Amino acid sequence: MIISIASGKGGTGKTTVATNLAVSIGSGVQLLDCDVEEPNAHLFLNPVIEEKKSVFTPVPKIDEEKCTFCKKCAEICRFKAIAVIGEMVLTFPELCHSCGGCMEVCPEKAVTETGRNLGVIEIGHKNNVHFVHGRLRIGEAMSPPLIREVRSYTRPDQLTIIDAPPGTSCPVIAAMKGTDFVLMVTEPTPFGLHDLKLAVEAVKLLGIPTGLVINRSDIGDNRVKEYAEKENLPILMEIPFDRKIAEAYSRGELIVEELPGWKEKFLKLYDNIKEMAV
Amino acid sequence: MKELVVISGKGGTGKTSIMAAFASLAKNKVLCDADVDAADLHLLTDPEIKKRYDFQGGGIAVIYPDKCTQCGLCRELCRWEAISEEFEVDSIECEGCGVCVDFCPEQAIEFPLSTCGQWFISHTRFGPMVHARLGIAEENSGKLVTLIRQEAKKLAEKNKLDLIVTDGPPGVGCPVIASIGGAAALLIVTEPTVSGLHDMERVAQLAAHFKVPGMVCVNKFDLNTDQTQAIEKLAKEKKMMVLGRIPFDPVFTRSMVQGKTIFEYNTESITGQAVKRIWRKIIESPEMNEKGNV
Numbered sequence: 001m002i003i004s005i006a007s008g009k010g011g012t013g014k015t016t017v018a019t020n021l022a023v024s025i026g027s028g029v030q031l032l033d034c035d036v037e038e039p040n041a042h043l044f045l046n047p048v049i050e051e052k053k054s055v056f057t058p059v060p061k062i063d064e065e066k067c068t069f070c071k072k073c074a075e076i077c078r079f080k081a082i083a084v085i086g087e088m089v090l091t092f093p094e095l096c097h098s099c100g101g102c103m104e105v106c107p108e109k110a111v112t113e114t115g116r117n118l119g120v121i122e123i124g125h126k127n128n129v130h131f132v133h134g135r136l137r138i139g140e141a142m143s144p145p146l147i148r149e150v151r152s153y154t155r156p157d158q159l160t161i162i163d164a165p166p167g168t169s170c171p172v173i174a175a176m177k178g179t180d181f182v183l184m185v186t187e188p189t190p191f192g193l194h195d196l197k198l199a200v201e202a203v204k205l206l207g208i209p210t211g212l213v214i215n216r217s218d219i220g221d222n223r224v225k226e227y228a229e230k231e232n233l234p235i236l237m238e239i240p241f242d243r244k245i246a247e248a249y250s251r252g253e254l255i256v257e258e259l260p261g262w263k264e265k266f267l268k269l270y271d272n273i274k275e276m277a278v
Numbered sequence: 279m280k281e282l283v284v285i286s287g288k289g290g291t292g293k294t295s296i297m298a299a300f301a302s303l304a305k306n307k308v309l310c311d312a313d314v315d316a317a318d319l320h321l322l323t324d325p326e327i328k329k330r331y332d333f334q335g336g337g338i339a340v341i342y343p344d345k346c347t348q349c350g351l352c353r354e355l356c357r358w359e360a361i362s363e364e365f366e367v368d369s370i371e372c373e374g375c376g377v378c379v380d381f382c383p384e385q386a387i388e389f390p391l392s393t394c395g396q397w398f399i400s401h402t403r404f405g406p407m408v409h410a411r412l413g414i415a416e417e418n419s420g421k422l423v424t425l426i427r428q429e430a431k432k433l434a435e436k437n438k439l440d441l442i443v444t445d446g447p448p449g450v451g452c453p454v455i456a457s458i459g460g461a462a463a464l465l466i467v468t469e470p471t472v473s474g475l476h477d478m479e480r481v482a483q484l485a486a487h488f489k490v491p492g493m494v495c496v497n498k499f500d501l502n503t504d505q506t507q508a509i510e511k512l513a514k515e516k517k518m519m520v521l522g523r524i525p526f527d528p529v530f531t532r533s534m535v536q537g538k539t540i541f542e543y544n545t546e547s548i549t550g551q552a553v554k555r556i557w558r559k560i561i562e563s564p565e566m567n568e569k570g571n572v
Contacts, residue, residue, distance in 0.1 A: 008316050010289010010448040015473065037449035038287055038480060040473040078336065078376050099375030100357055138483045141420060141452040166289045166448055167315035170417045173370060190534050191294065195316040201414045205370070219528065221535050246526075250502035252472035 001277055002160040004034075004179040006203070008195030010166035013185045013215035013239065016249060018163040019044040020256045022129050024266035030158050033133035034175040035165040036119060036146045043252045047131040049124035055134070055149050056115025057142070059093040060102045066110035073102035073111055094141065118146045123153065130155065144174040151175070168198045176203065181277035182210040183236070188220035193227060200231065209276050213269070216241040234276070237269045279434055280462035280566050281427070281442040283312070283490075287477030289448035291469045292497040295530045295540070296553065297445040298322040301404040302541040303557045307441035309402065310430035311409040312423045312457045314395065319445045322537060325400030325407050333410065333425065335394035335418035336374035339367045345386035352378035352387065370415055394418055397426050399433060406433055420456035423447075427457070450484045458485065463565035464492045466518070470505035478509060482516045491565045492518045495556050499523035519563060521556045525549055 005018045015033075019041050022031040033041040060073070060082060071084045081096040082089065093116045103111040119136040134150040136143050143165070151174075154160050164175035176182055182203045186196040196212075203210045212228055217238035228235055239245070248258045256263040284300075286293045297319060301309055311319040339360070341352070346365050353361045356378055360371035369392075379389045394417070397410035408430040412419050430442050446457040446464075458464055464485050468478040478494070485492040494513040499506040500523075510520045525548065533543035540550055560566060 009318070010316075012290060037451045037454075038289075038473075038477040040288070040476060043472040043476055076377070076380055078374065097373055097375055098357065099373060099377050100355070101375055101377040101380065104355060104377065104381065136451060138450060138480060139455075139487045141455050143449075143451045168414050169315045169412055169419050169453075170415070171451065173415050177370070189531055190321045190537070191318040194318055194321055198316060198414060205415055219531050246501055250469075250471040250474075250505055 001181070002154065002162065002179040003181045003183055003273060003277070004162040004164050004176045005183045005185060006164040006172060006176055006199055007166055007185045008168060008199030009186070009192050012187045012192060013213070015040045015044065015163055016215070016255065017183065017185050017213055018161050020254055020262065021266050021270060022161050023254055024256050024263045025159060025270055027128035028158050029161065030130035030132070030155055031161050031163065032150050032153060033163045034147045034150050035163055036134035036136045036143050036150065037165060039133045039135055041163050042131070042133060044254055045126045045129065045131060047124040047126040049122045051123040052120055054120050055118045055146055057098045057118050057145050058100065058113035059096040059098060059116045060091050060111050061114040062089045062091060063110045063112065064089065066108045068108055070107065072105045072107065076101045076105045098145070118142070121149055130158070143171045147171060147174040168202045172202065173206070176208065177206055179208060181273050182208050183213060183273065184210055185213045185215055186224055187216050188214060188222070188224040192220070193224050196224065197227065200233065211236040211273065211276060213237045213239065215239045236272045237265065279431070279440050279442065281444060281460070282463055282465060282560060282566065283444040283446045283457055283461040284465045284467060285446035285454060285457065285481055286448055286467045287450065287481035288468070288473050291467050291474060292530060293467045294318045294445055295534060296467055296497065296524070297443065298539040299541060299553045300443055300557055302539040303554065304441060304443055306439045307405055307443050308430045308434045308439055309404060309407040310426060310442055310444040311407070312427060312444050312453070313447040314410045314412040314419055314422045314426070315447055315453060317409055317411060320409055322534065322539060323402040323404055323407055324537060325398070325402045325409065327398045327400045329399040331397050332393045333395035333397055333422050334391045335416060335421060336391070337376060337389035338369050338372050338374060338392045339376065339378050340388050340390060341365050341367055342386050342388065345384050347384055349383065351381055351383065355381055374417065395422055397422065397429070399429070406437065408433060420452040423453050423456035450480050454484065455488070458488055458490050461490050463560070463563065464490050465560060466492050466494045467497055468494060468509055469498045470496055470502040470509060472505070475505055475509050475512065479512060482513070482518060486516065493521050493560065493563065494518050495521040495524060497524045498526035501526050519559070521559045522552060524552045524556070
């Protein structure tokens with residue numbers, strides 16, 4: 001089973017829920033941190049990293065000996081990543097989406113592919129929790145290919161927990177698509193509710209069952225609960241605001257390891273999810 | 279004219295609440311919400327939409343079954359596995375490269391431009407505002423960010439306003455890169471947690487990469503003063519101006535619930551004073567004055 005943890009709004013507690021859930025379950029579980037722009041799960045899990053590798057996406061390389069400057073490659077590229085000016089071909093690798101169209105269309109076979117560095121993947125473990133995350137290279141704009149690379153480490157025989165990025169656009173979709181359950185973490189504030197609604201729309205589009213965790217559940221107002229009721233979204237867990245939790249988080253500590261009673265609550269959350277996931 | 283862009287790396291550090299507080303303080307400005315993916319600033323500024331435009335992103339492939347001979351070439355060429363065995367295009371997976379369109383021997387694939395969002399010019403009690411809404415699960419957020427920042431600049435020029443204050447998205451990827459190019463300065467709002475520090479370091483690297491000067495303020499500073507000091511030390515090492523500390527104060531949530539900025543909710547508070555001091559340092563900074571231009 002694959003559980004993705006999403007939110008719409010950032011900073012609602014996705015990573016807190018993902019790491020505490022993974023550690024509570026303990027064995028036969030893997031945690032994939034797909035928030036490759038700002039991965040944080042490792043700060044709480046402190047995994048031992050066993051392997052590190054760079055990830056590349058293909059971008060064109062032009063052999064000017066073979067090139068006849070026919071411009072077909074520039075014409076086919078919808079991302080303006082190739083320009084032909086007189087007898088010169090310019091490539092803009094940072095604009096390339098790696099579709100391979102230029103290579104396919106070139107009548108002289110003058111286009112081959114080289115790699116653009118997207119970032120790194122690190123693989124490791126903490127006790128019995130298998131851990132993988134990606135870290136987008138600073139300056140790199142496209143995170144979905146790196147997210148897909150992190151997800152390629154999914155072990156079908158295990159429980160996989162995915163820490164998704166915030167938002168509702170392509171990176172989040174890349175992290176949630178094809179998962180069995182989306183656990184939404186929100187907070188009961190106008191911003192939390194607004195972005196939750198957007199995230200719920202995205203999950204509906206993908207047709208994945210979903211449930212809510214309300215973090216800092218006693219701040220703000222009641223509108224998240226009213227919305228959940230109206231939309232038939234089950235509230236699977238509430239985490240009240242507690243300065244001790246906030247301070248433990250600030251130091252990189254896990255709630256289940258610092259405060260009594262929380263491990264049981266996270267295990268119960270997992271039981272609830274198992275019942276709901278298809 | 280100068281543009282200040284507020285970013286954070288990590289989400290939920292208080293970017294938009296602080297941005298809204300600046301809306302109360304700043305004069306002669308255009309507000310711009312560049313967090314098009316999960317825009318929230320309008321919840322506090324209550325914009326009255328004056329003009330509404332569709333945002334056309336890229337194209338999405340559509341296969342016409344009456345022309346399609348199911349030769350399979352498109353499925354072979356598509357690197358996103360967006361074409362099913364039944365020769366239907368999964369619009370979520372489709373990257374919009376158009377390779378299938380160009381190579382289809384039957385010309386059975388069309389590539390209509392898709393409307394993937396809307397953008398707005400609005401009137402607010404703080405002045406004009408440019409904002410947008412990207413459609414759910416859409417691509418091209420960077421393109422939309424670039425567009426609304428250009429429109430904010432045009433609007434400022436037209437109305438002879440000399441300042442643009444932009445709420446940026448979280449992260450360091452495509453929409454953030456589109457948010458910071460050409461800005462006079464970035465305000466990085468962070469929080470004193472292990473993740474706040476980690477993400478602020480990455481966003482500071484991004485600012486340096488694109489050569490935009492960054493300034494730092496620590497929100498909820500009293501949650502962990504050791505982390506606050508670590509953030510301020512790092513900021514100084516990265517040659518970024520440290521603007522000040524804002525206490526952990528429920529006034530932000532309380533005013534948000536009422537759809538107000540912290541200054542509208544409570545005209546005199548210690549937290550408000552801290553935000554005012556930060557704002558003064560920003561507008562008096564060399565970056566927002568003689569150096570650089572939008």
